[in-house]
Amino acid sequence: MSEGKRAEDLRERESCKLLRDEVEKKMGKPPEELFEEREKRLRDAVALKAPDRVPVVLFNGYFPFRYTGLSNAASFYDPSAYKKALIKTLLDFPADSFFAAYKPNSGRALEILGDTQYAWAGGPYDDDRGIQFREREIMEADEYDLFITDPGDYMLRYYLPRRYKALAPLASLPSPSAAFGTAGVLYSTLGYTPAVIGAFDALSKAGEEQAKFYDCNEEVSKLLGMPQFLEPGFTGLNTPPFHQIVDYLRGMHGIALDMFKRPEKLIAAMERLMEWSLARAETAPPEAFGKRRVMAGGNHFSSEEFISRKHFDTFVWPTWKRCLIGLIDRGFVPRWLMEGKNDDRMDPFLELPKGKAIIHFEKIDMARAKEMLADHICIAGNVPASLLWGGSPQEVEDYCKDLIRVCGKNGGFILTSGGSMDDAKPENLKAMIDAAEKYGRYN
Amino acid sequence: MSLLEELAQAVEYGKTADVAALIERGVAEGVSAQDMLSNGLIRGMKGLGVKFKNHQVFVPEVLIAARTLKKGSETLKHLLIDEKIEPIGKAVTATVKGDLHDVGKNLVRIMLEGVGFKVIDLGVDVSTDAIIDSIRVHTPDVLALSALLNTTLNQLANVIRDVGDAGLRGQVKIMVGGAPVDEEFAKRIGADAYADNAVAAAEVAKQLLETDQKVGGAKIVKESDDV
Secondary structure (H helix, E strand, O other): OOHHHHHHHHHHHHHHHHHHHHHHHHHOOOHHHHHHHHHHHHHHHHOOOOOOEOOEEEEOOOHHHHHOOOOHHHHHHOHHHHHHHHHHHHHHOOOOEEEOOOOOOOHHHHHHHOEOOEEEEOOOEOOOOOEEEOOOOOOOHHHHHHHHHOHHHHHHHHHHHHHEHHHHHHHHOOOHHHHOOOOHHHHHHOOOOHHHHHHHHHHHHHHHHHHHHHOHHHHHHHHHOOOEOOOOOOOOOOOOHHHHHHHHHHHHHHHHHHHHHOHHHHHHHHHHHHHHHHHHOOOOOHHHOOOOEEEEEEOOOOOOOOOOHHHHHHHHHHHHHHHHHHHHHOOOEEEEEEOOOOOOOOHHHHHOOOOOOEEEEOOOOHHHHHHHHOOOOEEEEEEOHHHHHHOOHHHHHHHHHHHHHHHOOOOOEEEEEOOOOOOOOHHHHHHHHHHHHHHOEOO | OOHHHHHHHHHHOOOHHHHHHHHHHHHHHOOOHHHHHHHHHHHHHHHHHHHHHOOOOOHHHHHHHHHHHHHHHHHHHHHHHHOOOOOOEEEEEEEEOOOOOOHHHHHHHHHHHHOOEEEEEOOOOEOHHHHHHHHHHHOOOEEEEEOOOHHHHHHHHHHHHHHHHOOOHHHOEEEEEOOOOOHHHHHHOOOOEEOOOHHHHHHHHHHHHHOOOOOOOOOOEOOOOOO
16 A cells, blocks of 8 residues: 555544544434434334334435535535535434435536436536436337337447437447357457447446445445435336336327327336336345335326326336335335325325335325325425525424424324425524424324 | 317327328318418317316327427418418527426427417527527517526526616517416516416417517416416
């Protein structure tokens, strides 16, 4: 080990020790003990038991960077600054858990790949913007059969080259099935032109850049003794098949047409996608049970504002339900965000096993949600992001008090914001965390 | 059912092939292109607008109807030129800077074209400078702006302010829309009009052409009752 590296390691160890002392001094417990205590609180709520008190979760968004004066762009390009901002925020707002949503992503990796679907701060965007996703028709209407026959081949030679500019040369690769036969694998190497090698090179460089960000959340979580609400990077089943097709393959226009013109193809593709994704969701180790909370999508194009209940029942729920049950059977705790209005489509969730999942609501009558789901699924939500931004601490406290009184009854409830709290006033966030302590204690 | 009624129904159900066949039949029977557009295609879209408001149909139904309307209007375009039908006005559409959403804006464009506007669509993530340039170059009657994010809402206000600062506010009526926008917000930022869906937007734009109200006034043009 070089002298420089040794000194850097020493500094790192020293700063971790200082941080540990700071956590212990502030919270009265070492990080490991805090972690177990907080984790138990969350697990009890999921299992529909009453924990010692209502758990409170930070839905971070870009708040940590605004709070610490860092530009959103830096959060995409500087992993060390990202970590510092997260540490400062979580120290100042000691909730039970945090949820980093789209973070962390490396802007450099996205640049190397030439992603045409994400726009991010510091890349195609101004420094203070967040991240936006552009859905578009990547898969043509007449390509359903190609996808259904072999999704892996479709991803390699159609999806990736169309989505990422740097991976465009992969479109010229021969089908992987060409590797059969005595000279098959040699034949298939004919596709490995300098352009294709350049594409694999870009993929490898992007991977290196993303790796610099990948462990940031987990490291901070351990240092501060604050569990992550959701496991990052779990992409096995993170979205219902219907939304995977809307977002990544056909776009809103494309799927709208398919629902009327080729419903059987759409359903077959969703079935295939469901099996294909489920095969990737490895079984969680038994000791991790309860810890592996994973993002299981949401319903941004299947709420009441967008599609009819009939279409929800036909196209969205059947494969989504099997994905959710598949995850639960493998020991995961799926959590999904119900965006928009969903009052008329809550009953399907009663078909899921009891006490194994979390539904996070953006806007809904929470009293009614509690009434319907109380004995079945843990509910989370839904302090409005607009209240955290524009309200007063007293208003936030009153809202949380009411929410805890109604939804906290007998457990099964997690207090958090309805959407990401990017522009929350710090004093309002404090009021939300304090409310959990003040009004959320169970006897 | 008359041919015009059939056309309206074909739009409502998103039956593009039927629309093409009906237009062909209409031409053979001597029905004017203007009649087929206003009393066939647009009527169908208006009917759907009412159903959308009443939650009888949802976004996918509107999207496929809009696609049918667009294809039908394109077919009628050259016939309208033959009939020497002039555009009723000129409109510029744009989603403001920082915002990449275009589904709603595109529906508004289709509806504006449908009711007879010549539309210059600037696309998404459009800077204020580009909007101001387009007012200078195209001299539109109506500027229709869209914002879908809470974070880009203020950009609507910025555009209206900057158009004023550029001395162009008197030349163009500005209407705003998008999920987080409401009538109250539109008034506050000095817009001339607000519409909460694409069908209403086309009606509102037509009314803006007719109204002599002072620009940026507090009065908001209401959508007509039949929409």
